[in-house]
Amino acid sequence: MQVKNYLELEKQLFSRILKNDWGKGGAWDFYWGALYPKGGKRIRDPQLFMWINRDRLEFGFYIGEYGSDQRNRFTRNAQANQKILYNIMNESLAGSDVQYGEHDEFVGGTKGIGVDVSRPSLQDWLNNPEESGVHAAVLLPKEAVLQYSTEQLSKEIIQIYQALFPLILLAIHDDPMPAILDYIGGEEPKLLNLEYPLKDFAEKTSFNEASLEQWVRAIERKKQVIIYGPPGTGKTFMAEHLARHLIGGGDGFSEVVQFHPAYAYEDFIQGIRPKAKGNGQLDYPVMPGRFLEFCEKAKGCKNLCVLIVDEINRANLARVFGELMYLLEYRNREVPLSGGGAFRIPDNVRIIGTMNTADRSIALVDHALRRRFAFLALYPNxxxxxxxxxxxxxxxxxxxxxxxxxxxxxxxxxxxxxxxxxxxxxxxxxxxxxxxxxxxxxxxxxxxxxxxxxxxxxxxxxxxxxxxxx
Known part of the structure; x- marks a missing residue:
């Protein structure tokens, strides 16, 4: 896609605007440049803008003051396509100082210069653009601008415009994704999970952030943990949110398996399964169980993948795990399986078990198993x-x-x-x-x-x- 096919590049690109400072010492002026859709107007349409006055330079994406329809379309499309947009734009904007949302001081003021840590992230902004305002820009104070050469500043502005151009397409198309994919080269990027930082984890669960940090360190060290406690303490809920934090920002995934007294090695690792043949007869091949299937899928991911084993103590673990008992302790090794073939746990696999201590006390858990897991207590708080x-x-x-x-x-x-x-x-x-x-x-x-x-x-x-x- 050629950007020039979308944007006005010839007329009314730059203007000098006089503004009243409402009795603060005289009028001030600033320059407003805008690349907006052909046939449009910058007072209402989405644009790649540049504002400059004596104190600062600001450049990025904006929708004109009178563009209510365009803002509504942008918000609707951003929310509907948040995950893929984040994946497309996060990489191209990595390391930039783009701030998302409107700021109190317009370009004629001097407040608000620099990165505001209270502003939303790209992910949060795409999820709800209207909350903070449909505006994404880099703000540079005069001192920073003067440190650039003309060539460096031009290159910086062009890079930001190129990264933010998909936002223009969100505001002008009812179905923007074909045009966005065409712009980035026609291939849909592999989706990454939305980030789920500890701060959000703590807020969502009302849990202490320092304790959550300790939990994360435990699973990073041991690679498998069990969250245990009495009924109603939120063990499964916490396991799901811990998994979401671990896979956040990566290409991994999480799955849940429920253990019960009848659960067996054949269900979890591998076993013989009856399978109908074309002639109506039955065959009995050795088939992978849930854990082997999970690990095979995890091999195709670069980042962490998490298996949640709910009610892990309700099964006979020594019988269910089999060779896995050895591999949980020696993660870098491979063992032959009883049904044939060899197996090792991929480095990016993490296991979170939950244990209801009212069903079976942690004191009754096999000592060999205890040695292989870190145990995270979750008592009434x-x-x-x-x-x-x-x-x-x-x-x-x-x-x-x-x-x-x-x-x-x-x-x-x-x-x-x-x-x-x-x-x-x-x-x-x-x-x-x-x-x-x-x-x-x-x-x-x-x-x-x-x-x-x-x-x-x-x-x-x-x-x-x-x-x-x-």
Whole structure:
């Protein structure tokens, strides 16, 4: 695609604009240059612009003040194609100082020069351009401009224009991706996962960022971890978000497999499977199980791939893992499989297991397995409950609920069976609390205190409702 086929290159490209400074000492002026679509107007259309005054130079992408239709189209297309756009533009803009979103001071002012760390990332901006404004530009103060040669500055501006040109196409096409793919060479790039930094991980889970950093270090060191704790602590939820963080910004993937008492080596590693032949007879080939299939798929990725094994302790692990027990400890080695062939775990594979300690205590886990995994404890954390309801402004009397939960967990007197917080991390908790307690908490307590009904009766909803709701 030729950019010149889209943009006006001959008329009304540069203007000197006089502006009133509203009594601050006289009028000031700036120059406005714009490359906008042929037949359009820069006051309403998407453009690759340049603004310059005595204090700064700004250049990038912008939609004219009167271009409401163009802004709506841009926002719609950016959100619909966020992932592929991020992959296309992130590489070409790597190392640049492009700031996304509008800034308070127009080019005639002197504030806001430099990189504003509070501005959205490219990823966040494409997801919601209207929140911060449809504007992406590099701002250079006068001192920085004077350090460039004419050739260097021209090259910098051209590179930014080339990288931002797909944004023009977003604003002028109802279906922009064919034109964007044509512009970048006709091949759709391999999609990378959206980045999921620890800060976002912590905010989404209401978990302490320092603790999450420790978790990430553990899986980087050991390559496989087990998140364990009592019911309702959010083990699977945390495993999914940890996996999302690990694969963020890369070409890897994550999958979930559920273990259960009938799960076997043949399901996970390899085994004989009946297969119909063309003549109506059956064949019995040795077929790869879930883990071998996962690892084969991971070989095609450059970055981390994560397998989540939910309820890992519900299966007979020594029997299910087989040769994998050796490979988990010696990741750089290869072993022959009982069904034929050799196998090694790819370097980019990580494993996250979850373990409900109410089903089977961690103390009962085979010592050989314990040596191969790092264990991440997830016990009831009342601060998470406070942070969640404070952040979401639910108005629910969470302090009263916490006191009841503390009293209940003291009576349970076993960390492996305590009641977790995930039951109560809901926006509509005020409407749902009675049903949650009666239909989820009470049946669990009835089983735990089956031979101590008096203790159970102290925590019936009828007894605690007033204490919680007032």
């Amino acid at each position: 009342y601060e998470i409950l406070k942070r969640y309801h404070g952040k979401e402004e639910t108005g629910f009397p969470v302090e009263a609920l916490i006191e009841i939960l503390k009293e209940l967990n003291r009576m349970i007197a076993d960390r492996n069976y305590e009641i977790g917080m995930s039951f109560f991390l809901r926006m509509d908790i005020s409407e749902q609390i009675e049903d949650i307690w009666s239909m989820e908490i009470e049946p669990y307590l009835e089983e735990y205190f089956f031979d101590q009904p008096a203790k159970m009766d102290e925590f019936r909803w009828a007894k605690i409702a007033e204490k919680i709701l007032g």
